Amino acid sequence: MVKVTVVIPNYNGIRFLKGCLDSVRNQEADTPEYEVLVVDNGSSDGSVELLRESYPDIRVEALPENTGFCHAVNIGIKCADSPYVILLNNDTKVKPAFVKNLYRAIENREHVFSVSAKMLMWDKPELLDDAGDRYCALGWAFSRGKGKPAKSYAKPCEVFSACGGAAIYKKSVFEEIGFFDEEHFAYLEDLDIGYRAKIYGYHNYYEPSAEVIHYGSASSGSRYNEWKTSLASANNIYVIGKNMPLLQWIWNLPFLLPGFIIKFIFFCRKGMGKTYVSGLGRGFRKLFSREGKKRKVPFHISRLGNYLAIQGQLYLNLLRFLKKS
Numbered sequence: 001m002v003k004v005t006v007v008i009p010n011y012n013g014i015r016f017l018k019g020c021l022d023s024v025r026n027q028e029a030d031t032p033e034y035e036v037l038v039v040d041n042g043s044s045d046g047s048v049e050l051l052r053e054s055y056p057d058i059r060v061e062a063l064p065e066n067t068g069f070c071h072a073v074n075i076g077i078k079c080a081d082s083p084y085v086i087l088l089n090n091d092t093k094v095k096p097a098f099v100k101n102l103y104r105a106i107e108n109r110e111h112v113f114s115v116s117a118k119m120l121m122w123d124k125p126e127l128l129d130d131a132g133d134r135y136c137a138l139g140w141a142f143s144r145g146k147g148k149p150a151k152s153y154a155k156p157c158e159v160f161s162a163c164g165g166a167a168i169y170k171k172s173v174f175e176e177i178g179f180f181d182e183e184h185f186a187y188l189e190d191l192d193i194g195y196r197a198k199i200y201g202y203h204n205y206y207e208p209s210a211e212v213i214h215y216g217s218a219s220s221g222s223r224y225n226e227w228k229t230s231l232a233s234a235n236n237i238y239v240i241g242k243n244m245p246l247l248q249w250i251w252n253l254p255f256l257l258p259g260f261i262i263k264f265i266f267f268c269r270k271g272m273g274k275t276y277v278s279g280l281g282r283g284f285r286k287l288f289s290r291e292g293k294k295r296k297v298p299f300h301i302s303r304l305g306n307y308l309a310i311q312g313q314l315y316l317n318l319l320r321f322l323k324k325s
Contacts, residue, residue: 001031001033002033002034002081002082002224003032003034003082003083003084003103004032004033004034004082004084004085004086004088004090004099004102004103005034005035005036005037005076005079005081005082005084005085005086006024006034006035006036006037006088006099007039007073007076007077007080007085007086007087007088008020008021008024008035008036008037008038008039008076008088008089008090009038009039009041009069009072009073009087009089009090010038010039010040010041010043010047010090011040011041011042011043011066011072011100012043012045013043013045013090013091014043014045014046014050015045015214016090016091016092016215017038017047017050017051017090018050018072019025019055019093020088020089020091020092020094021036021038021055021058021095023092023093023094023095023098024036024088024094024098024099026095026096027094027098027099027100027184028095028096028097028100030100031097031099031100031103031187032099032100032103033179034082034086034099034103035059035081035082036054036059037058037059037061037076037080037159038051038057038058038059038060038061038148039061039063039073039075039076039077040061040062040063040071041063041065041066041067041068041072042063042064042065042066042067042079044297045206047257048060048062048213050280054272059079061075061076061079063075067182067199067226068182068184068185068186069164069180069184069185069186069189070180070181070184070185070186070189071182072178073087073164073180074179074180074182077169077174077180078179079170079180080171081131082107082171083170083171083172084103084107084167084168084169084170084171085168085171086099086102086166086167086168086169087164087165087166087167087168087169088165088166088212089165089166089214091122091214091215091216092119092165092166092212092213092214093212093213094117094166094182094211094212094213095208095210095211095212097209098117098210098211098212099210101207101209101210102115102117102167102168102207102210103168103172105156105168105205105207105209106169106170109203109205110221111168111201111203112144112170112202112203112204112205113173113177113197113202113203113204114161114162114167114169114194114197114204114205115162115167115168115169115195115204115205115206115207115210116130116131116132116159116161116162116163116166116167116172116193116204116205116207117163117166117167117168117208117210117211118131118150118169118207118208118209118210118211118212119151119163119165119166119212119213119214120130120150120211120212120213120214121147121179121213121214121215121284122213122215122216125150125213126149126150126151127147127148127149127150128143128145128147128148128149128150128153128173129143129146129165129214129216129235130143130144130145130146130161130165130166130214131143131144131145131159131206131208131250132157132159132162132163132204132205132206133159133160133161133162133163133190133191133194134145134159134160134317134320134321135160135161135191135195135313135314135317136214136259136314136315136317136318136321137252137256137259137315137317137318138256138259138262138318138321139236139240139252139255139256139259140258140259140263140321141161141188141236141239142189142321143163143297144159144206153206153208154208155190155207156205156206156207157205157206158203158204158205158206159204159205159206160191160194160195160198160204160313160317161190161191161194161195161197161198161204162190162194162204162205162206163190163280164180164189164190165214165281166188166212166214167190167212172221173197173200173202176200177193177196177197177202178193178196180192180193181193181295183238183286183291183292183295184231184235184238186203186231186313187188187228187231187232187235188232188235188236188238188239189235191239192238192239192242192243195243195310196243198306198309199243199297199303199306199307199310200306201303201306204236208316209311215301217220224270224272226272226275229267229275229279230275230276230278230279230282231279232279233263233275233277233278233279233280233283234279234280234282234283234286235283236279236280236283236290237280237283237284237286237287238283238286240256241283241292241296242285242287242295242296242297243297245299245307248311249308251311252314255318256313263276264276264277269276274296276317278315302320
């Protein structure tokens with residue numbers, strides 16, 4: 001029986017695809033049974049042809065156009081015939097124990113939704129790219145440990161959310177809380193669904209023994225650009241509005257407002273202040289649209305303890321950010 005499906009979304013990623021797939025194939029002999037599924041988002045660079053000619057054993061879902069990360073991975077998750085799904089970016093190379101160690105980390109825990117892998121920088125693999133994601137009261141999401149020595153993050157721990165670039169998820173939880181919100185298209189969608197899982201009482205973890213080397217920003221072209229800034233700023237507003245009850249949103253305003261102002265100044269210095277503000281506006285429009293209202297997580301008094309625990313993490317992660325820990 002297949003235990004894990006490795007879902008790889010791809011959009012014009014042919015220069016990375018072979019290295020990624022070969023590394024996924026090269027897993028240790030005692031790895032639980034797994035299969036690989038590539039969801040191609042309308043690539044025009046020959047990716048689909050490469051897959052069909054060189055990897056006939058790999059399942060391929062070829063979409064006619066680029067529908068975004070969220071739609072692609074949702075298709076992959078729904079097509080998976082396994083209790084667990086690993087989402088993996090195409091610009092990665094995984095270590096031989098990657099699948100096995102992620103599987104063991106999630107199988108041995110209760111009330112778990114996801115487990116994030118240890119992501120290493122492509123050109124400096126001794127440094128971390130991501131060790132799970134954090135979210136703080138300023139409304140900022142940030143990668144835990146980014147740019148720091150990888151050996152300093154050798155212990156498993158709970159995180160706010162898993163990075164969707166290399167993480168394992170329990171499929172049954174998706175069926176309970178819903179799948180990735182396709183209104184995101186891309187960026188912060190992994191934070192959003194990790195946040196939603198926490199509201200429902202599930203946990204997200206980090207597993208350092210599951211290692212992957214990550215190129216980063218392969219689809220968008222760079223860490224900061226107009227397209228990415230516009231999408232991320234819109235989704236920043238959207239994540240807050242759809243997951244926080246109104247009272248919690250008001251409670252956090254003394255932190256959220258400075259957070260947005262600081263980000264605005266940051267992007268102004270990069271010549272993208274107007275793009276950032278425009279994105280915020282789109283985020284509000286998305287939030288109050290008919291579709292956005294339908295996707296808001298409903299408040300239930302039975303989950304009050306979960307909301308309080310989340311608020312505590314928002315404060316704690318702010319302190320961690322300020323201490324750079």
